[in-house]
Amino acid sequence: MAQKPSIPKGTRDFSPVEMAKRNYIFNTIKEVYALYGFQQIETPAMENLSTLMGKYGEEGDKLLFKILNSGDFLHGMTPEEVANTSTLKLAAKFCEKGLRYDLTVPFARYVVQHREELALPFKRYQIQPVWRADRPQKGRYREFYQCDADVVGSDSLLNEVELMQIVDTVFTKFGVRVCIKVNNRKILTGIAEMIGQADKIVDITVAIDKLDKIGLDAVNAELADNGIPAEAIEKLQPIIQLSGTNTEKLVTMKEVLKDSEIGLKGIEETAFILSKLEGLKNEVELDLTLARGLNYYTGAIFEVKALDVQIGSITGGGRYDNLTGIFGMPGLSGVGISFGADRIFDVLNQLDLYPKEAVNGTKILFVNFGEAEANFCLPVLAQLRSEGISAEIYPDTAKMKKQMSYANAKQIPFVALVGESEMAEGKINLKDMTTGEQQLVTPSELIKILK
Amino acid sequence: MAQKPSIPKGTRDFSPVEMAKRNYIFNTIKEVYALYGFQQIETPAMENLSTLMGKYGEEGDKLLFKILNSGDFLHGMTPEEVANTSTLKLAAKFCEKGLRYDLTVPFARYVVQHREELALPFKRYQIQPVWRADRPQKGRYREFYQCDADVVGSDSLLNEVELMQIVDTVFTKFGVRVCIKVNNRKILTGIAEMIGQADKIVDITVAIDKLDKIGLDAVNAELADNGIPAEAIEKLQPIIQLSGTNTEKLVTMKEVLKDSEIGLKGIEETAFILSKLEGLKNEVELDLTLARGLNYYTGAIFEVKALDVQIGSITGGGRYDNLTGIFGMPGLSGVGISFGADRIFDVLNQLDLYPKEAVNGTKILFVNFGEAEANFCLPVLAQLRSEGISAEIYPDTAKMKKQMSYANAKQIPFVALVGESEMAEGKINLKDMTTGEQQLVTPSELIKILK
Numbered sequence: 066m067a068q069k070p071s072i073p074k075g076t077r078d079f080s081p082v083e084m085a086k087r088n089y090i091f092n093t094i095k096e097v098y099a100l101y102g103f104q105q106i107e108t109p110a111m112e113n114l115s116t117l118m119g120k121y122g123e124e125g126d127k128l129l130f131k132i133l134n135s136g137d138f139l140h141g142m143t144p145e146e147v148a149n150t151s152t153l154k155l156a157a158k159f160c161e162k163g164l165r166y167d168l169t170v171p172f173a174r175y176v177v178q179h180r181e182e183l184a185l186p187f188k189r190y191q192i193q194p195v196w197r198a199d200r201p202q203k204g205r206y207r208e209f210y211q212c213d214a215d216v217v218g219s220d221s222l223l224n225e226v227e228l229m230q231i232v233d234t235v236f237t238k239f240g241v242r243v244c245i246k247v248n249n250r251k252i253l254t255g256i257a258e259m260i261g262q263a264d265k266i267v268d269i270t271v272a273i274d275k276l277d278k279i280g281l282d283a284v285n286a287e288l289a290d291n292g293i294p295a296e297a298i299e300k301l302q303p304i305i306q307l308s309g310t311n312t313e314k315l316v317t318m319k320e321v322l323k324d325s326e327i328g329l330k331g332i333e334e335t336a337f338i339l340s341k342l343e344g345l346k347n348e349v350e351l352d353l354t355l356a357r358g359l360n361y362y363t364g365a366i367f368e369v370k371a372l373d374v375q376i377g378s379i380t381g382g383g384r385y386d387n388l389t390g391i392f393g394m395p396g397l398s399g400v401g402i403s404f405g406a407d408r409i410f411d412v413l414n415q416l417d418l419y420p421k422e423a424v425n426g427t428k429i430l431f432v433n434f435g436e437a438e439a440n441f442c443l444p445v446l447a448q449l450r451s452e453g454i455s456a457e458i459y460p461d462t463a464k465m466k467k468q469m470s471y472a473n474a475k476q477i478p479f480v481a482l483v484g485e486s487e488m489a490e491g492k493i494n495l496k497d498m499t500t501g502e503q504q505l506v507t508p509s510e511l512i513k514i515l516k
Numbered sequence: 517m518a519q520k521p522s523i524p525k526g527t528r529d530f531s532p533v534e535m536a537k538r539n540y541i542f543n544t545i546k547e548v549y550a551l552y553g554f555q556q557i558e559t560p561a562m563e564n565l566s567t568l569m570g571k572y573g574e575e576g577d578k579l580l581f582k583i584l585n586s587g588d589f590l591h592g593m594t595p596e597e598v599a600n601t602s603t604l605k606l607a608a609k610f611c612e613k614g615l616r617y618d619l620t621v622p623f624a625r626y627v628v629q630h631r632e633e634l635a636l637p638f639k640r641y642q643i644q645p646v647w648r649a650d651r652p653q654k655g656r657y658r659e660f661y662q663c664d665a666d667v668v669g670s671d672s673l674l675n676e677v678e679l680m681q682i683v684d685t686v687f688t689k690f691g692v693r694v695c696i697k698v699n700n701r702k703i704l705t706g707i708a709e710m711i712g713q714a715d716k717i718v719d720i721t722v723a724i725d726k727l728d729k730i731g732l733d734a735v736n737a738e739l740a741d742n743g744i745p746a747e748a749i750e751k752l753q754p755i756i757q758l759s760g761t762n763t764e765k766l767v768t769m770k771e772v773l774k775d776s777e778i779g780l781k782g783i784e785e786t787a788f789i790l791s792k793l794e795g796l797k798n799e800v801e802l803d804l805t806l807a808r809g810l811n812y813y814t815g816a817i818f819e820v821k822a823l824d825v826q827i828g829s830i831t832g833g834g835r836y837d838n839l840t841g842i843f844g845m846p847g848l849s850g851v852g853i854s855f856g857a858d859r860i861f862d863v864l865n866q867l868d869l870y871p872k873e874a875v876n877g878t879k880i881l882f883v884n885f886g887e888a889e890a891n892f893c894l895p896v897l898a899q900l901r902s903e904g905i906s907a908e909i910y911p912d913t914a915k916m917k918k919q920m921s922y923a924n925a926k927q928i929p930f931v932a933l934v935g936e937s938e939m940a941e942g943k944i945n946l947k948d949m950t951t952g953e954q955q956l957v958t959p960s961e962l963i964k965i966l967k
Contacts, residue, residue, distance in 0.1 A: 455553055
């Protein structure tokens with residue numbers, strides 16, 4: 066046989082079992098999004114490169130998959146021009162379109178393009194693949210799904226509250242215990258002001274964001290490396306190591322930030338959000354070291370960690386101002402979350418939390434003993450299906466062993482055996498594949514058992 | 517404001533309402549596929565060009581979207597090499613990957629690549645977008661979804677029967693009256709043999725396939741243009757114009773094809789399939805002029821037409837031998853169908869057949885009169901959502917008019933008005949947006965009304 070065909074590195078096929086599990090994850094999230102009035106949209110896989118370029122930094126531009134223009138993409142260029150043009154510029158000449166890199170920029174483009182049709186605030190969710198020409202490695206793919214919900218056109222903190230409720234409900238439905246960490250960019254800005262290093266806020270937060278991973282000493286070393294004076298680092302220590310309940314932390318920070326107007330605003334926002342989250346099933350923790358994508362977020366910042374599995378953040382988000390400014394529509398604030406589908410998939414696998422009925426497919430297989438027997442079974446199959454029961458008949462009159470191993474491979478829990486004697490009685494010999502037990506039942510009894 | 521951003525020609529954004537309708541279509545089809553034991557898979561958007569090239573003819577190769585290799589795609593080519601290489605060959609040098617053009621070739625690749633894991637017969641369905649660099653025009657897009665189900669690894673005609681049952685069930689669920697047309701490649705081969713033109717089978721069937729569109733005279737003219745002798749065309753006339761019930765047609769054709777072994781085999785197969793389809797809700801018609809993609813199909817051929825809307829075929833399919841032969845795994849027969857999602861979308865729109873509950877989102881909007889009122893509403897919202905009722909509170913304390921027009925734009929059927937007097941009573945003023953009626957209810961009454 067010829068060499069097996071393969072798929073591009075960093076991409077994946079999803080098998081029936083994997084798809085069933087992924088569908089369970091996405092359907093659960095979609096249901097909860099819908100309960101809160103979020104509506105689904107989809108955008109094209111290909112966007113104009115003018116939409117994508119410059120939105121993800123220089124590194125991001127390099128990671129865009131670009132699509133070669135159809136037809137004569139050289140377009141009358143001379144060999145000299147080709148030879149003397151940089152690869153990056155040539156790519157820009159050869160390609161007008163690129164594959165979507167995330168769901169946020171296409172969403173911003175969507176809002177601006179369709180602004181006349183939209184009723185603000187616009188609460189949308191979007192579950193689609195994105196593509197990045199990253200070096201593939203364990204857990205990092207070149208094609209993966211994102212699963213985002215955002216509200217744009219409202220400054221109200223109730224949006225933050227509802228997004229946290231969504232996170233809480235989704236993980237409660239999954240049966241995964243999580244800690245929801247919250248912080249606020251304005252508090253971080255206040256801290257930087259308070260230690261006299263307002264212009265170093267990015268360096269400071271990037272460093273303290275690593276506390277969990279690298280420990281306090283390494284964080285302090287990184288701060289010093291970035292030119293933060295020892296005195297300022299000293300002032301930071303009680304904040305980085307702040308412990309206690311959320312309320313205690315808020316009280317302390319209100320005192321620490323008493324001279325920073327923006328810092329106090331951050332405290333006030335966080336206190337409001339936390340006060341509305343008291344009924345949640347999962348723990349919510351104010352974590353002053355949390356800083357995800359700081360250049361991006363302008364208000365609340367969230368992150369979700371699984372308590373019973375060692376894995377990075379499984380959901381994140383926050384508030385950003387001016388989402389659509391890049392497309393010439395300023396002044397629109399938004400807040401959003403993104404569920405990490407691949408990591409949630411791993412967490413549910415590790416904790417064995419997929420409900421059987423979500424993953425199982427066919428409920429019963431009718432063994433095919435020949436045409437007469439099949440003719441007896443077909444109306445029964447039709448009845449089962451009209452009752453919403455997934456049922457199959459093995460299409461060929463193959464050996465019993467082959468048919469049974471098909472049932473096993475597909476993990477079909479029941480098998481129906483109908484031979485001459487069963488036909489004569491108008492009954493079905495039903496075999497429970499888990500217990501091995503068999504019983505003779507009428508078609509209507511069969512429906513009752515399988516429902 | 518800057519110029520509005522746009523999307524590549526031939527691609528589309530799907531708005532919340534369009535997505536709700538599309539989800540209704542796909543979910544209905546998925547449910548029925550699952551009732552018959554079909555399992556979903558997904559394959560990557562990008563395939564290696566070696567997988568795609570040469571599978572869709574020369575024209576198809578040109579319509580593949582190719583992805584520029586990352587990094588230095590010129591890869592040390594000299595300017596002379598670039599200048600002297602054809603565009604097509606250059607594209608092959610610059611690009612290793614392309615976007616999926618249909619779901620069939622990736623499915624064949626999947627079957628071969630994962631053959632050790634698969635229990636045959638393998639019944640899979642797949643609903644994913646495909647991309648073609650076709651010239652965009654009305655109803656033809658460069659990105660569109662396909663929605664395929666196939667069985668591979670079984671020669672049994674029960675598979676054909678079940679696929680027709682699936683078609684019948686799906687359109688019955690949609691409320692669309694259809695005619696399911698069936699034919700068989702073997703009958704067409706028999707006809708070509710019978711008129712002494714076995715080698716002209718493609719020309720003959722391409723011509724008679726157009727009967728519906730261009731009429732009998734034009735068909736006969738095309739046959740003559742293709743070098744079919746007048747005598748053979750004469751012999752074809754009774755077959756092209758054959759009318760009567762399916763049984764009458766089968767009887768006639770059995771006589772006409774009595775000297776063609778393959779023709780009689782086609783009659784026998786068709787008779788078997790039709791005999792098992794008697795309980796269907798929709799009409800099944802043996803149409804000897806049906807020939808869809810003749811180079812592809814080797815047995816049964818299907819096509820579905822809507823009876824109450826003027827539109828082309830809305831679903832099609834058939835049996836093909838040797839699906840996986842192109843990837844070095846011969847001898848695997850398959851049969852499949854493909855629902856035309858875009859056309860079905862149009863048909864359901866024209867006939868206004870979308871069920872309200874499938875398209876509607878939020879059931880109730882709580883008007884936001886201020887923080888105290890919102891505080892009263894939040895626990896009620898939580899209760900509604902825990903009962904599975906989609907509920908929103910307008911996040912900002914905006915003017916009443918703005919909040920009501922938000923409810924109207926989202927077609928939210930109920931609005932809850934809670935002011936000081938309602939709070940004092942612990943009740944909600946519920947407004948039915950269709951009738952304009954208002955009533956004062958308790959939270960538990962509210963749940964009952966909305967459920």
